[in-house]
Amino acid sequence: MINILKHIKRTKFWLIVIDYLIYPIYHFIWSYIINFNGKLLYFLWSLKNKEFFSLNNNDKLIVDPSDESKKISSKILEETKLFIENSKKEILSKEYSEKMSKTSLADGEKPYRISIYEKLSDNLKKEIVQFASSEKLVTTASEYMKVFPILTRVQVYYNIPRKEAPLRGAMFWHKDGFGFKNLDFFMCVTDVDENNGPFYCLEKKINAGIFKSFDYFFKKTGERNKVNLENFEKKFKANEILEFKGKSGKAIFLDSFSTFHRGGFCKEKERIMLRFCYQTHDAICDELDSNQDYFSFDFSTTKNNTRDIFKKYLFFKKPPIFLKFLKKQLIKFYYLVEHRYKI
Numbered sequence: 001m002i003n004i005l006k007h008i009k010r011t012k013f014w015l016i017v018i019d020y021l022i023y024p025i026y027h028f029i030w031s032y033i034i035n036f037n038g039k040l041l042y043f044l045w046s047l048k049n050k051e052f053f054s055l056n057n058n059d060k061l062i063v064d065p066s067d068e069s070k071k072i073s074s075k076i077l078e079e080t081k082l083f084i085e086n087s088k089k090e091i092l093s094k095e096y097s098e099k100m101s102k103t104s105l106a107d108g109e110k111p112y113r114i115s116i117y118e119k120l121s122d123n124l125k126k127e128i129v130q131f132a133s134s135e136k137l138v139t140t141a142s143e144y145m146k147v148f149p150i151l152t153r154v155q156v157y158y159n160i161p162r163k164e165a166p167l168r169g170a171m172f173w174h175k176d177g178f179g180f181k182n183l184d185f186f187m188c189v190t191d192v193d194e195n196n197g198p199f200y201c202l203e204k205k206i207n208a209g210i211f212k213s214f215d216y217f218f219k220k221t222g223e224r225n226k227v228n229l230e231n232f233e234k235k236f237k238a239n240e241i242l243e244f245k246g247k248s249g250k251a252i253f254l255d256s257f258s259t260f261h262r263g264g265f266c267k268e269k270e271r272i273m274l275r276f277c278y279q280t281h282d283a284i285c286d287e288l289d290s291n292q293d294y295f296s297f298d299f300s301t302t303k304n305n306t307r308d309i310f311k312k313y314l315f316f317k318k319p320p321i322f323l324k325f326l327k328k329q330l331i332k333f334y335y336l337v338e339h340r341y342k343i
């Protein structure tokens with residue numbers, strides 16, 4: 001039975017079933033039932049015309065540096081000067097490698113990155129969160145997702161080159177398998193070029209991309225659903241791949257659940273990137289399960305001092321109990337029905 005299913009999932013017929021039946025029906029259920037509140041807020045939010053970046057029916061968009069993004073980047077760079085050498089030492093330390101190998105094999109072998117958001121000043125964190133919750137970025141996410149988003153992650157990561165280390169983890173092609181639809185925002189804090197790892201994704205949107213995957217992927221723990229560069233090239237040609245790099249403040253929006261992507265690795269230089277995740281309450285994300293009175297990424301934002309219904313949702317929306325259990329099943333369902341590219 002499992003073999004028959006596997007065989008069917010590789011056929012063109014199954015592609016049609018996904019495009020014309022499974023995806024539209026599930027999309028409706030996800031939008032209007034699972035995210036009923038988010039849909040309602042989306043309609044209320046879009047009553048007033050707001051400025052946003054249109055993804056033009058794609059699931060990614062590169063945006064040039066703005067005054068605001070340049071200002072935030074330079075402030076981050078200024079503050080990181082105080083501790084960046086220590087952060088580098090920390091990545092290279094034995095303790096850090098041991099700590100990382102407990103959560104991710106790929107990160108533990110030869111660690112190459114560390115979160116530095118925690119080390120920024122409270123003022124700057126507040127400013128970054130204000131940027132993440134600005135009307136333009138929130139509207140961009142809500143217009144893409146067509147439901148009002150929850151800001152689940154605000155990260156600043158520092159990556160360093162590691163000599164003679166193989167490709168690993170997020171450097172392989174993959175989709176982030178934690179939900180149905182989301183919008184990530186990645187912004188270059190340092191300038192990014194060939195030497196400090198551009199970010200790659202497919203240029204065109206794959207219709208119902210969440211339900212399309214590869215026949216083959218790594219089985220090793222921590223490498224699930226990662227596709228190596230050779231196999232990926234059998235299906236997608238080099239000219240179909242978008243390379244994201246550029247000056248400090250340049251950014252890319254992308255739905256990391258539906259589009260294949262991979263992080264570049266630093267050959268010579270280091271890089272610092274800022275990342276925001278706009279998600280929904282059915283996504284698998286630790287932040288959605290924590291229940292503090294303050295916003296994890298800016299302690300000055302609390303449930304008490306946040307009166308606005310949209311901001312309350314953006315910062316503090318938690319999934320109802322039934323969904324906490326259901327969301328893992330939903331992810332299993334996506335894997336179960338996905339079409340597998342033959343390579």
Ligand SMILES: [Fe+2]
Nearest residue numbers: 170175176256
């Ligand atoms: Fe990813």
